[in-house]
Amino acid sequence: MPTLRVSGLHKTYGSIMTAGNVKALDDVAFEVNKGEICGLVGPNGAGKSTLIKVIMGVETRDAGRIEITEGNVGIIGYVPEKPIFFEDISAYNNLVFFARLAGLSDVDGACKRSLKEFGLGGRENDYVSSYSKGMRQRLAMARAVLHGPSILIMDEPFSGLDPSMMIELRAIFKRLKEKEITMLLSSHELNEIDQVCSSILFIDRGRILRKESLEEEDILSVQIVLAAPNVDVERSLGPWRIGPISKDMRSFVVLARREEIPDIVFAVTSVKGRVEEVKVLQRKAEDRYADVFLKGGA
Amino acid sequence: MNELMVHVRKDLRTQFSDSVFLLLVTALVMISVLMAFQSSISYLGSIHNQQFVVADLSVDMARRQSLSDFWGGILSIFTIVILLVSSFSLTGEKETGMTRFVLTYRTSKFMIYLSRFIVLSLFVLLSCLISLLTFFIVFSIMDVSVLGVEVLLASMVFPLLILLAFGAFGLLVSTLSSKKSAVISIALIAFVLGSIIVPSLQTAAYEDVYRHHPGVTSSNYTQYVSFEYIVGIFSYPMSLREGISQTLQLDNSMQVHFLSVEGDLIAGGILVLALFFLGFAMFNRERMEGPSAMKKLSLKVGAKLAGRRKKK
Numbered sequence: 387m388p389t390l391r392v393s394g395l396h397k398t399y400g401s402i403m404t405a406g407n408v409k410a411l412d413d414v415a416f417e418v419n420k421g422e423i424c425g426l427v428g429p430n431g432a433g434k435s436t437l438i439k440v441i442m443g444v445e446t447r448d449a450g451r452i453e454i455t456e457g458n459v460g461i462i463g464y465v466p467e468k469p470i471f472f473e474d475i476s477a478y479n480n481l482v483f484f485a486r487l488a489g490l491s492d493v494d495g496a497c498k499r500s501l502k503e504f505g506l507g508g509r510e511n512d513y514v515s516s517y518s519k520g521m522r523q524r525l526a527m528a529r530a531v532l533h534g535p536s537i538l539i540m541d542e543p544f545s546g547l548d549p550s551m552m553i554e555l556r557a558i559f560k561r562l563k564e565k566e567i568t569m570l571l572s573s574h575e576l577n578e579i580d581q582v583c584s585s586i587l588f589i590d591r592g593r594i595l596r597k598e599s600l601e602e603e604d605i606l607s608v609q610i611v612l613a614a615p616n617v618d619v620e621r622s623l624g625p626w627r628i629g630p631i632s633k634d635m636r637s638f639v640v641l642a643r644r645e646e647i648p649d650i651v652f653a654v655t656s657v658k659g660r661v662e663e664v665k666v667l668q669r670k671a672e673d674r675y676a677d678v679f680l681k682g683g684a
Numbered sequence: 685m686n687e688l689m690v691h692v693r694k695d696l697r698t699q700f701s702d703s704v705f706l707l708l709v710t711a712l713v714m715i716s717v718l719m720a721f722q723s724s725i726s727y728l729g730s731i732h733n734q735q736f737v738v739a740d741l742s743v744d745m746a747r748r749q750s751l752s753d754f755w756g757g758i759l760s761i762f763t764i765v766i767l768l769v770s771s772f773s774l775t776g777e778k779e780t781g782m783t784r785f786v787l788t789y790r791t792s793k794f795m796i797y798l799s800r801f802i803v804l805s806l807f808v809l810l811s812c813l814i815s816l817l818t819f820f821i822v823f824s825i826m827d828v829s830v831l832g833v834e835v836l837l838a839s840m841v842f843p844l845l846i847l848l849a850f851g852a853f854g855l856l857v858s859t860l861s862s863k864k865s866a867v868i869s870i871a872l873i874a875f876v877l878g879s880i881i882v883p884s885l886q887t888a889a890y891e892d893v894y895r896h897h898p899g900v901t902s903s904n905y906t907q908y909v910s911f912e913y914i915v916g917i918f919s920y921p922m923s924l925r926e927g928i929s930q931t932l933q934l935d936n937s938m939q940v941h942f943l944s945v946e947g948d949l950i951a952g953g954i955l956v957l958a959l960f961f962l963g964f965a966m967f968n969r970e971r972m973e974g975p976s977a978m979k980k981l982s983l984k985v986g987a988k989l990a991g992r993r994k995k996k
Contacts (some may be wrong), residue, residue, distance in 0.1 A: 444784045464788055470780045472694070474701045479694075486690040487789040513701075 389568040390418040390441075390537055395450030397433075397440055397592070410436040412592040414450065418570055418585075420536075423563060424597075425583035426572040427675060433592040434572035435467060438541045441570075454537060463535035463567075467542045469526035473515040477506055477525050480514055481532060488533035496532060504528040504558065520551040527558055531567070538562065540571040544578045556581060576671040586671055588678045595678055600671065607667040608647055610638045610654055618657035626650065639667065687792060691799030699803055708769065709814070715761050716815040720822035723754040727828065747831050748932040751819070755843050755928050758815050762843075763850045763922070764875065766808060770854025771871040773800050774967065778862035783970060797964045801855060808847045812840050835932070842927035845952035849921035852956050856963030878920040889913040906942045914942055918951040927952070 397411035410433050418424045426434050439445040441452055442464050454462065471480050481497040490496050501510045504524040509517070517525065523543065530538055544552055552575075559582045562569065570587075573579055579586060580600065588595040607629060612619065615635040620628065626646070629639030640650055647664065654661055699705055727750035731743065777783045786796065816836055823830045830836070857871045893900055893908040900908060917923050926941050927948035943951060 442788050444781070444788060462788070464785070466781065466785065468781075470782050470785055472698050472782070474703075475694075475697050479697060483690065483694045484789065487687075487786070487791050 389420045389422075389455055390570065391451075391453040391455060392416055392441065393451045393453075395437070395440060395452070396448045397436060397445065398448055409592050411440060411447070411450075414589075414592070414594050416587055416594050416597060418537075418568055420568055421563070421566040422585055423559065423569040423571070423583045425579035425586045425600075425671070426570060426589060427574075427576070427579060427586055427671070428589035429679060432589045434589055435541055436592075437589065438539055438570070438572060441539060463530035463533070463538040465523075465526045465530045465538070465540040465543055467545065469522050471514040471522070471525065474513055476511045477501065477514055477517070478510040480525070481529055484529050485532055490533060500528040500532050501525075503561075505554070519546060520548070520554070523547060523551065523555065524558075527555075531562065536568060538567050538569045540569065542573055543571055544573055544575040552578065576675055579671040583671075586674060588675075590679065598674055604643060605641050606644055608640045608642055608650060609663075609665040609667050610640065610650065610659075610661060611663040611665070612636045612638075612654070613660040613662040616654075616657065616659040619654050619659045622653040622657040622659070623650065625653075687795045688799060688802075691791075691795050692802055695799050695803040696806075699807070708765070709810075712762070712765065712811050712814055713818060716758065716818035717822060719754055719757040719761075719815075720819045721826075722757065723750045723819070724823050724826045724828055726750060726753065728826070744831075745934070747828075748835070748934055751831060751836070751839050752928050752932050752934055754815075754819055755839060756925070759843055759846060759922070759925065762811055762815075762847055766804075766811070766847050766850045767854045767871050767875060768868065769807065770804050770851040771857045771867045772864065773804060773855055774858040775862060775864050775867045778858075778970075779864065787970060793968055793970060794964060797855075797967050801852065801960060804851045804855060805848060808844060808851050811847065812844050815843075816840055838931050839928060842924055842931060842948065842952070845927070845949070845956065846921045846924050849924070849952065849955050849959060852959035852963060853921070856959055856966060859963055859966040859969075879922065882917055882920040882923060885913065885916050889917065903940060906940050909942060914951075917942060918955060921952075921955060924948055924952045924955075 393415045395411050395414035397409075399408040399410050414433075414437060426437065428434055436445060440447045442462065444466075471477075472483070478497055478501065481500060482493055485493045485496055498507075498510070501507055504527055506521060506524060506528065509521070514522070514525065527543075530540075543555060547555060556578070559569070571583070584601050585597060585599050587597045610619070612635075617635055619635070619638060620631065623638060623640055627641040629641055631638050642650060644666070647666075651661055651664060727746055730746050730749075774783065777786075783796070787793065816839075820830055820836065853874070854871060857867055857874070860870060861867050889909045890905050892910070892913065893905045897905075897908050923942070926943070927945060930941060930945045930948065
């Protein structure tokens, strides 16, 4: 059952002079299921931010439906590309305002808990204008989940963060995933998409090209790299389907389930093969991106 | 908590924590002190210049005149200050995108707008009270007996109404653009145009009356002025200044009055409300779910134009 369903979404920019035909979104349709973290990926100007703004109602749409089928239909948690706050009041008072708007009953408790959860506990009374970029990002996340939304939509949450902040943010995503919050996030950081998302939505020129799952498949491509060539290894891998083998007989790709990896290693070592490395070959977001946008796979 | 109160509390908090606000209040106090000194000095001059024993009645009239002059001086500066402050009240948040972000919380646009107007009205009230208090203190320091409190407070009604009208106009202007430079330009152009057009309109009204009633004079023509001219004249808030001299019961034959005190009050009230609702109508365009009527029209015409181009 999808939590967020978008269908027939159209958005054009332009005036009478430009014939109103600058299509920002062209018949966009997709679904995001409960608990799914969906990465929205595409080149600059593909329509990612416009799509997010239209879903949030920050931008108007010309046509189309946006349906939220589960949870708090009223308010979606939203983290804009550049988090905006009331700069000259404290982080706590910023949250208090939004908590009251969302109609929370225990405003004080909810705000303090949220600030603490996102590591801003000691700085809650500082003006937001004194916050660093990472703190602003954390505060934006705290604000977005304050009212317990079932859907969280984020525009470029990793943009401009340093590595330690990225690690922090990844941990936050993990916590939110445990709460089964459905998330849609746009990003150019394909490595982060790999680590955080369970699916990936490709968009270009306002059209959704395809949606792919990033969940681990049942049958994996396992690469066994040997310290020295061994001709007996191929025979020892008989029970499994064997993929490409390197010419120097040092690298073998085996198609197997994850739980079978120890058996594969045992089989190789039993024929005196010295295992140097075992790798699970997975198609990364970057490979998928290249397939879609660079090799004309769309 | 009531939705309006949520907005008002936040707006008050952001307003009072802004360092510009403190600077502005200090400036308003200093301007008030200067104006009060000027009024008290001209009052003392007008009393001392009289060679004979001065009657109580003329002393009272001189005090009232000095209070009226004081308000005139205050209004000439405060109107611009209030106009600029109010012009920025929504622009800053529109510029950053905060207004649209807040609207994602399904809050009422009317509550946001009303809250801004309430906070702005409180600022206008504070400005008038500061002015009046300064006038009272300065006159007391100069050892001049001041008019009664009820007269002082009554004299504040029209300045308050004028400043409120300018505030409502500034708020309306702030809904028109998300660029501060554009908003300032619109506000100042409107202010200058108003101050040029309205006196011309008064002259035109006089000439119009004189054509139909040749016997009228410049002091009594106002009772024959047509409704259209009245509407035109009172669409500029400064026209309400005639209410100050009427409230203070100044016997000034040079001053013409288009309306009675009650009429001025009603005109002022209508002007403030009209500007408020016009501003809200403009603000209401923010974050519409579907395309606006203009956008729909633009899309239709655009599609037709594109079709014609293809045929060619």
